[in-house]
Amino acid sequence: xxxxxxxxxGSPKWFYEKTSLWLPYLSIASVLLFVxxxxxxxxxxxxxxxxxxxxxxxxxxxxxSIVAMAGYYIMAVAGxxxxxxxxxxxxxxxxxxxxxxxxxxxxxxxxxxVWGKPTWGTYWHWDARIMFTFVLLLLYISxxxxxxxxxxxxxxxxxxxxxxxxxxxxxxxxxxSVDWWYSLHQPATIKITDESTIAAxxxxxxxxxxxxxxxxxxxxxxxxxxxxxxxxxxxxxxxKNIVLSVSQKR
Amino acid sequence: xxxxxxxxxxxxxxxxxxxxxxxxxLKREWLLVFRNRADIANPLIFFFSILxxxxxxxxxxxxxxxxxxxxxxxxxxxxxxxxxxxxxxxVDFENGSLDQMMVSGQSMFWIVMCKCLVHxxxxxxxxxxxxxxxxxMLSLPTTAYIALMASLLLGTFVLSMIGAVGASxxxxxxxxxxxxxxxxxxxxxxxxxxxxxxVNNAAVGLSVTGQFAILGAxxxxxxxxxxxxxxxxIIISLRNH
Amino acid sequence: MTHQLTHQxxxxxxxxxxxxxxxxxxxxxxxxxxxxVQIRGENGAGKTTLLRIIAGLSDLYEGSIxxxxxxxxxxxxxxxxLYLGHDSGVDASLTPLENLRWYTGLNxxxxxxxxxxxxxxxxxxxxxxxxxxxxxxxxxxxxxALARLxxxxxxIWILDEPFTAIDVTGVEKxxxxxxxxxxxxxxxxxTSHQPxxxxxxxxxxxxxxxxxxxxxxxxxxxPGVKDE
Numbered sequence: 001x002x003x004x005x006x007x008x009x010g011s012p013k014w015f016y017e018k019t020s021l022w023l024p025y026l027s028i029a030s031v032l033l034f035v036x037x038x039x040x041x042x043x044x045x046x047x048x049x050x051x052x053x054x055x056x057x058x059x060x061x062x063x064x065s066i067v068a069m070a071g072y073y074i075m076a077v078a079g080x081x082x083x084x085x086x087x088x089x090x091x092x093x094x095x096x097x098x099x100x101x102x103x104x105x106x107x108x109x110x111x112x113x114v115w116g117k118p119t120w121g122t123y124w125h126w127d128a129r130i131m132f133t134f135v136l137l138l139l140y141i142s143x144x145x146x147x148x149x150x151x152x153x154x155x156x157x158x159x160x161x162x163x164x165x166x167x168x169x170x171x172x173x174x175x176x177s178v179d180w181w182y183s184l185h186q187p188a189t190i191k192i193t194d195e196s197t198i199a200a201x202x203x204x205x206x207x208x209x210x211x212x213x214x215x216x217x218x219x220x221x222x223x224x225x226x227x228x229x230x231x232x233x234x235x236x237x238x239x240k241n242i243v244l245s246v247s248q249k250r
Numbered sequence: 251x252x253x254x255x256x257x258x259x260x261x262x263x264x265x266x267x268x269x270x271x272x273x274x275x276l277k278r279e280w281l282l283v284f285r286n287r288a289d290i291a292n293p294l295i296f297f298f299s300i301l302x303x304x305x306x307x308x309x310x311x312x313x314x315x316x317x318x319x320x321x322x323x324x325x326x327x328x329x330x331x332x333x334x335x336x337x338x339x340x341v342d343f344e345n346g347s348l349d350q351m352m353v354s355g356q357s358m359f360w361i362v363m364c365k366c367l368v369h370x371x372x373x374x375x376x377x378x379x380x381x382x383x384x385x386x387m388l389s390l391p392t393t394a395y396i397a398l399m400a401s402l403l404l405g406t407f408v409l410s411m412i413g414a415v416g417a418s419x420x421x422x423x424x425x426x427x428x429x430x431x432x433x434x435x436x437x438x439x440x441x442x443x444x445x446x447x448x449v450n451n452a453a454v455g456l457s458v459t460g461q462f463a464i465l466g467a468x469x470x471x472x473x474x475x476x477x478x479x480x481x482x483x484i485i486i487s488l489r490n491h
Numbered sequence: 492m493t494h495q496l497t498h499q500x501x502x503x504x505x506x507x508x509x510x511x512x513x514x515x516x517x518x519x520x521x522x523x524x525x526x527x528v529q530i531r532g533e534n535g536a537g538k539t540t541l542l543r544i545i546a547g548l549s550d551l552y553e554g555s556i557x558x559x560x561x562x563x564x565x566x567x568x569x570x571x572x573l574y575l576g577h578d579s580g581v582d583a584s585l586t587p588l589e590n591l592r593w594y595t596g597l598n599x600x601x602x603x604x605x606x607x608x609x610x611x612x613x614x615x616x617x618x619x620x621x622x623x624x625x626x627x628x629x630x631x632x633x634x635x636a637l638a639r640l641x642x643x644x645x646x647i648w649i650l651d652e653p654f655t656a657i658d659v660t661g662v663e664k665x666x667x668x669x670x671x672x673x674x675x676x677x678x679x680x681x682t683s684h685q686p687x688x689x690x691x692x693x694x695x696x697x698x699x700x701x702x703x704x705x706x707x708x709x710x711x712x713x714p715g716v717k718d719e
Contacts, residue, residue: 138436145432149423152510155490159419162483163433166415169475170437173468177440181447235511267599274596278585285584285623346578353546354597355569489550 010087012229013238019222026219033212041205048202054118055202061111062206063213065129068104068136071097071217075143076168079161089225091157092232094164096224098143100217105137128182135174139167153232268360275361279368282341290372293333297377300326301387312389319388320398320449326384327377327402328438331409332431334373338365338417339484340424348421352488358481366414366477374406390453397452404465405445411476412437418480422487441468498524498559498571498646500545500678505554507540514540515700518554524646524676527669527689531682532697538682539577539651541697545680546574546649570598573645575653579636583625587616587635590624594639602642610641615661630656640668647678654685 041059048055075097082090112130113123124130143160150156233239283290304322308314342348351361381398384390390398416434423429448461500522507514514537522528530538543549545556547564556563558571581590588607595602611620614634624632633656640648648669654662662685669689673679681687 135436135439138432142433142436145429146419149420149429152490155422155487158486158490159483162479162486163419166437166475166479170440173440174436177443177464181443184447270596271599274593278589278593281589282582282584341582344578345582346576346580347582348580349548349574349576349578350580350594350597352548353569353572353574355566355572356597486550488548 010085010089012089012092012233013236015089016226016229016242019226023219023222026215026222030212030215030219033208033215037205037208037212041202041209045202045205046199051119054115057111057115059206059209061108061115063210064104064111065108065133066210067213067217068101068108068133070214071101071104072136072139072164072171073168074221075101076164079157079164082157083161083165088157088232089229091153091161092225092228093221094161095147095157096221096228098140098147098160098164100220100224101140102137102144104217105133105140108133109137126182128179131182132175132178135178136171139171143167271356272360272364275364276368279365280371283368283372289337290334293330293373294376294380296333297326297330297380298384300329301384304388316389316391316453319385319390320394320453321446322388323381323384323390323398324402324405324442324446324449327374327381327406328409328442330377331373331406331413332434334369335410335413335417335430335434336427338369338414339421340417343421343487344424348484348488352485358485359477362414362418362477362480362484363473366410369414370407370410374402374410377406378402390449393455394449394453397458398449400462401445401448401465404462404469405441408441408465408468408472409438411472412441415476415480415483418483418487421484422491441465444468498676498678500647501557501560502545503555503557505541505544505552505556507537507544507552509537509540509551513702515697516702518697518700520695522647522678522680524678525673525691526693527673527679527681527691528693528695529681529683529687530695530697536697536701538697542574542649542651542680542682543576546572548574548576571646572649573639573643573647574649575636575639576651579633581624581632581635583632584623586621586623587611587627587631587638588620590635591638591642595642598645600642600644606642607638610638611635613641613664614638628656630658633657634661637665640665640672646676647680648672649680651682652684653681654683 037059042056045056047053075094078090078094078097081087082094109130112133116125117123143163146163147156147160150159230239230242305315308318339348342351351358378399381402382395385395385398413430413434416430416437419433420430444461444464448458448465451458451461502518502520502522505518506516507518518541520528530541532538540549540551544552547568558565558568561567580594582593585593588604588611591607591611592604595607608620611617614637616631616634616638619627619631624635627635633653637653637657653665657665666687666689669679669681673689673691679689
């Protein structure tokens, strides 16, 4: 049946076995992308004529912001799939995506602050993007906190999926309203450079770094999901066999 | 004729009708609120008592106060709504009323809607009616009073609706408190922006139609989606706890 | 009378897992009009869970339940159902009459105030109709919930420990009502720690459906891959 692959994808055991095969390739790909992107961006891309070398932090800041945002949708879609098709694996993905999402939004805020000091003379300025990322961090944290508050994974998964979906409806509204809010309050002294004018020689390594971050995100997500699967399926025989075979090798 | 017979036992006695059911639910909720009025009155009193800290903590200068009044009144309204949300569904969960609502076969969507309407009518509505007094105490420019009341009237309704979603997500935990605030706060961002934005604009004599159009859209969106999400969360909580 | 015999509630292969342990496996049973069935089992065997599953209040099971060969949890099923759990939906800040009025209204039953007062009288709450339930004793609160039975027109009664905190005469009166209900074609599912004296009493013992080994290898697998 056409649906068989879909259900098989929902089987933690199948996922665990398949990803064991993918992991080496994905690891190599993300390391390669990172090395190329970082060396190109940090070493060979030209200096910014106004910001000097400090602009190079965008090679971490921009990709982490983009993937943090996309990660929320990955999480919400995983939650929706779990609710609709009652797929436990999908809920595991949702939970793990929330944890990685917190890390990425934090990284985005942190690198933004580090970038802000030499460029605009302040670590923190409430502009639209910082405000939105801050709200995104809170949305991620609320999912984590809600999940941890429940003792049973089953119920926690479903409840968090609903919150993730509610957040998904809200994110465009929050994004637009924060944008509008800042356009009213923007002080004249701080003018943020428009990134659409970025030179091609700077943009290519940035593109590579964005892809590298996506690869890293997938890698982390798969690793985290595998760990969570082992934890949740610890009573099943296939997990017991894996654990036994590992301990026998030692 | 293998067709299963209609259940002759009861159908004659039972006929589902919508408006009596809505009337019944609203009546019950109001009765419950009236009997437990302290639960609702305390957040409102909190709303007022926070006010004295503003001149004490910031400044009694009327000029400064009038410039921060729109945002401040809105933040206070938001916090007061949050405080009163805690027990919205928990009591009915604990005493088994939600079970009875489920096995009655009635729509959880409308049950949640009635609860939200009643919650708003005893928190948002009084807050709106009290807001001119707050405006007066915080030296809000006179041009902003209508915008303040109108924005609170619409905005607090959205706050109640979104808050109900938060409360429903925590219903089987039997504890809300800080976690409820954490969940609901980020979702309140747009309401606060457009609510206080409208009052700010009115205070300096700018147009407020845009803000009110968006607040109105939020009311409609919240009316459809919030009870849907809350009902789903309640049903899932009941059936999986 | 014959058409009433077509009413049936069928459980097929119900398996229930809670908190990583199997409570009962492959439970099948057919409840027909006129049946009185007592659910038996030790503490923690899953009596309440089974009643909640049948009442449509729990998703923690696999298997199928049909009412008159049609899907469980339909409007038709809920219209025919009266469920009384441990927490029976009596609000402490309402009076017994208000509680009863809300219940009959919620279930769209056309019951006059006079009939409700009579039902409260039947359960011995005369004189307490207008006292908030928070001021009543545990037994009286339970009686407030039980008053629903005296004005209910539902076909299936699912009662979880209805006799808790009820005295001997109260139990007798309830048993009388139960026999009337089943005699007129109703179905009664009941759990009780006390011995029940009812005619034609069937028992469903959860001991008979206990799993052999307490292990759940397939619990997390979606349907279709269990054989892997």
